[in-house]
Amino acid sequence: CADRNLYGVQFHPEVDLSPDGTAMFKNFLYGICELSGSYSMGCRQDLAINMIREKVAEKKVLVLVSGGVDSSVCAALLHKAIGPERIIALHIDHGFMRHEESSGVVNALQAIGLPIKVLNGTEEFAQATTDVNGTMTAKLCETVSPEAKRKIIGDTFMRATQKVAEELGLKADNLYLAQGTLRPDLIESASAMVSSNAAVIKTHHNDTQLVRQLRDEGRILEPLCEYHKDEVRELGIALGLPEHLVWRQPFPGPGLAIRILCADEPYVTDDFDTVAQNLRSVCADCSPLPVSPILLPVRTVGVQGDGRSYAYLAALTLPSDPSGSWEGLLQLAKQIPGKVHQVNRVVFMLGAAVSDCPKAITPTRLTPEPIEQLRKADHVVNQVLAKYDLLRSLSQVPVTLFPVGFDVPGGRCVGIRAFITRDFMTGTPALPGKDIPLEALEEMRKGVLAIPGVVRVALDISPKPPATTEWE
Structure with a gap:
């Protein structure tokens, strides 16, 4: 406020690039607030498990497993919370997976006792379109816009999931949809869950408008939405997942589709x-x-x-x-x-x-x-x-x-x-x-x-x- 000579400076002590950021938090939490630091990842795991059990009650959970660390840890956490009988783990191969990715994730989850259903949706995704602000996009295989690609893939994930749920006879009023959304996903996609005025950096496939609608209806379960990647890996180890899965290179849900820069013509501006x-x-x-x-x-x-x-x-x-x-x-x-x-x-x-x-x-x-x-x-x-x-x-x-x-x-x-x-x-x-x-x-x-x-x-x-x- 210039009129009152009041000014503020924004910075982010919580990120690694801020010098002494961790020391600032430590001084504030331990030195000023006199907290003991007894809270642990085990406490967070217990809280997450209790949240899942309380929210799900006796209903079933359909969990989307993309093949990445986040969704695999989410599935393992659900497995520990409510057991495999009420979990339907679904892996959708959209045609943009890495070399032998689908078989790898199936083997890893089966090894911890969680059966997984695999849907080959390569052609369905290639031909998919979606509505963006009242306008239908081109087919995914013809789309060059990064945002449109993400939205098509995210919405097609949801539609494919709905189709599988119907085929399995799962009823919406007795089912939750679970996914491994992390806090950075919500921050970068400007979700109202973390901020009311943040700018959209990129649309995450698991935070599309359709997902937000399902979230508003209370049908989305995201037990990792307060976690960051390092915390997810620590949780994965605690849950007994193999290290080769927990420490594998992160891979986005849309897969190779958003690692191919698509264009019909060169980007050459007047300047x-x-x-x-x-x-x-x-x-x-x-x-x-x-x-x-x-x-x-x-x-x-x-x-x-x-x-x-x-x-x-x-x-x-x-x-x-x-x-x-x-x-x-x-x-x-x-x-x-x-x-x-x-x-x-x-x-x-x-x-x-x-x-x-x-x-x-x-x-x-x-x-x-x-x-x-x-x-x-x-x-x-x-x-x-x-x-x-x-x-x-x-x-x-x-x-x-x-x-x-x-x-x-x-x-x-x-x-x-x-x-x-x-x-x-x-x-x-x-x-x-x-x-x-x-x-x-x-x-x-x-x-x-x-x-x-x-x-x-x-x-x-x-x-x-x-x-x-x-x-x-």
């Missing part, structure tokens, strides 16, 4: 050349490295000013081996979005330097060829992560396919985001040579380039914020 020149000037002024920066004709999702941005992807290249330059490259990538506001994400293109900004793309939609390219690339990267024992130290390593071919007809690039975070709200890129061995990075590059149609490999070196973990 493209001006932005590209500004990018070159900023790099020259801010770094002694002989970088050759280029602006790419695609957009990615980011967070700038506490709101969602949908801006250019920038790439850095070097004329020589980057082995001794990674710290400088990461520092430059951190500075660029603050000085070139039309950019929200920066990658380093592994391989030969590039001097000219490409202005063409390979038209890309959710069709079999790009889906299979990304599935193979993701498998290559995860095999290398396992070989070098990086699955725990690297919090998340999304692999993305984007439609820039660098003058190769039909060519596309693969982006690898080796990311370190504990709270999954903020984070830093892994530093090659320290957080990820250079040999591992080279194995990833060679393995991915062996996939037909993939012409370059890029390492995402952006912090979060301004770049979100996922590109879409």
